Amino acid sequence: MKTKYGLAVTSNNIINKKGNVLWCTRSEPNAPIDTGWTFLSDIDTEEFLADDNNLSLVTFETVIDIEPAVARLVNLPIGADLALVKKDNDIYFVDVETSVRII
Numbered sequence: 001m002k003t004k005y006g007l008a009v010t011s012n013n014i015i016n017k018k019g020n021v022l023w024c025t026r027s028e029p030n031a032p033i034d035t036g037w038t039f040l041s042d043i044d045t046e047e048f049l050a051d052d053n054n055l056s057l058v059t060f061e062t063v064i065d066i067e068p069a070v071a072r073l074v075n076l077p078i079g080a081d082l083a084l085v086k087k088d089n090d091i092y093f094v095d096v097e098t099s100v101r102i103i
Contacts, residue, residue, distance in 0.1 A: 005060035019043035
């Protein structure tokens with residue numbers, strides 16, 4: 001698996017284009033190739049996410065191909081917890097805790 005940025009845990013709903021990227025969180029990476037990013041969709045439920053088979057490790061570039069806006073996140077710090085907002089032809093991220101627009 002060739003990647004410039006590294007790998008990200010991603011909901012299969014995003015990969016299979018059933019749902020859209022909504023939640024974007026970055027935790028401490030587990031390996032040098034790990035970006036620490038996790039991407040969850042707007043249709044993921046607790047039950048869905050409880051099954052590890054519903055999450056996949058994909059290249060960050062794969063997520064960018066599905067949702068180009070995430071390219072702006074690649075260098076954000078560990079601890080980032082964002083939601084992707086699409087409103088009136090505008091696409092941006094907000095901090096989940098503060099609701100402040102980030103990017």
